[in-house]
Amino acid sequence: METLEITKEEIKQEPKNATNVTGSVALLEILLAEKVKTIFGYPGGAIMPIYDALYDYRDKLEHILVRHEQGSIHAAQGFARTSGEVGIVFATSGPGATNLVTGLADAMIDSTPLVCITGQVFAHLLGTDAFQETDVVNITTPVTKWNYQITDATEIPSVLAKAFYIARSGRPGPVLIDITKNAQIQKFDFEGYVPCNHIRSYRPKPIVRPEYLEAAAKLINEAKKPFVIFGQGVILGEAEKEFKAFIEKSGIPAAWTILGLSALSTDHPLNVGMLGMHGNYGPNVLTNECDVLIAVGMRFDDRVTGRLDKYAKQAKIIHLDIDPSEIDKNVKSTVPVWGDCKETLPMLTKLVDKKTHPEWLARFEDLKQKETETCFNKDLRPTSDTLSMGEVINLLNELTDGNAVIVSDVGQHQMVACRYAKFNQTRSNVTSGGLGTMGFGLPAAIGAKFGAPDRDVVAIIGDGGFQMTLQELGTIMQNDVNVKIIILNNEFLGMVRQWQELFNERRYSFTDIQSPDFVALAASYRIAGQRVSERDKLKDSLKQMLEHKGAYLLEVMVGKEHNVFPMVPQGCSVSEIRLS
């Protein structure tokens, strides 16, 4: 009797993770210790023990059942992008795991922190072509920051600790942990979880070298026409304030890559717009006129630079990046500044002179005027019979006042959304930048809503991309996810069609895509919606969408053959940007 009572006491004092638990229970305890609240996943044979354990954790861990594993990983990406936390994915072995590959590649190139847990066949079956066995670790090696296969439950605590640390530290990225079924059911002495904060072979942050900052400050202080271009590094480094302080003191105009968008509010007087292929006219043209180009947390993607041998050749280049392999990868820097921009930007701000550059800023204003005449007016206040994508975004800005999270898919609508959406706060623009993954938008919007539950989340998706992952309407239905979906339907795979029009003599090879009745489709998932094609009804329909309680799908019929301009044609220099 007495002993029994003592045991009860012990159970009360010690959490159940003190000893002898299964690998699955240990995994879930670790997720709790890492303050994970939401998991996006899909069960299957090889991950069943983890799902069985999860049944007892339903009150502590929210699991969102998606309709396809690709949906789970894009949702986790959306979650990570709006919340700044690590996105968690569960998937089974074989097809479950291979369905994650696109999302991993997307997260890798866009530096999104994820920890993906995949089930794997029993360790003794590895290499036997067992049912749903696939060599996930090797398949995902090029698209993960780190991956590891666990075959013994005792490895779970230390490997998971490393996984979280690697995913979120330095330049973030996706990590995949493959756990064999035997390790999930194996019992072991789990002595609690110790988070990892150091790996001897891994330097998440390079050491900041002040002499380079001094050299950079000297260049900036001597510059007549300095120009800042910034990317997602500012957001990932949580250095939005530091960045703002830097440009405000130095008075330097700043333009963004599409992943840097929302790090600086879009109506800031020094925010001169978007870079790259469909970016704004001024920033592209003046890239080839500035005398000092300061790149902050961006990687000179070819869609930003256009033709490299004609890119900013006249300028001295200062490149701030946390990842040493990005320095001099595409564009040779005059002064490299290795380091976390949260650290380096304040150091640089201290060293630069307080200045303004009114004449130089006026150059941007002049070119903006030119873009207004040729593009903005046509896009935002069109007089054509058909609706334009731009006017939809313009009205949306009016109604949300730039407070919404905008998730976009890939294509023309993405470029229009990024060009015209208004943003007042950071972590508000979620899009697939580096990989350009069509089908990203809908699932990412689901995750974005879980990552920012108090904010309006509006997904802007094309008719093509929507059909790639529309099964996730089921996820929205089952979990009552309050996302607003705008389909900008031009009845074409618009971006490819635009290229075919401009460069392939209008040979519209397989870009004419038919769609189902999207509104009826949403209705079958018990999601409200409507279709609009008239200008006088557009604003009201957007209002209705935003005011609706719960998810809503608004299909906007837009002009079939509208083009996105300005455009830097492939193989051209940024200064050869075309306005029409």
Place this chain on the structure above:
Amino acid sequence: MSTQQIDTSINSLLPTGKQEYTITVYTENQIGILNRISIIFSRRKINIHNLNTSPSEVPGIHRFNIVIEETDEVLKKLVRQIEKQVDVLKAYYNTNDEIIWQEMALYKVPTDAIAEKAKVERLLHQFGARAVAIRKDYTVFETTGHREETDKLIEALEPYGLIEFVRSARVAIIKDSSGFHSKVKEFEKRQPSEEVIENEFLDKQEEVFTM
């Protein structure tokens, strides 16, 4: 190799300045690290001429020697990509005149040929070959040296019936490295390496099922 040289001279647009480089990488002893490193080359369609990976003098740390032919510009980027891998401690790259290197080769020749022909014996002597196994029907010789030297001996032995030949990858020491050994040792002493955990269940079917 020779075709590449001709190509460069004909087409001036091709990147010039390619040469042989030896990349030295210190890594954790982890399953999969070989793949992580090798795909950095294959992704860019770069051929690895030879590769040696073996435990370094310090247990738990492995050393890779990778030989490729590329330009200095490409090498810089490759080495940064290698160093970026979580399980890589350090990577260096050097041109041939910055290193001391050796390749080992084994030659299997019919014992008759050596016993009967004094010329063969002289030849082996001249190349500094050492007999490592002498059997009734064949003898195995070993030489250590640069590629050209082993190539020459193959050529010389060919007429006498070379049965089998193999050569190792390059092992290289960097000339101006001062004290890697003590550095690596100190590093390992401060932060000991983790144990490699291999799959122990491959032949334990029933045990796994009753786990």
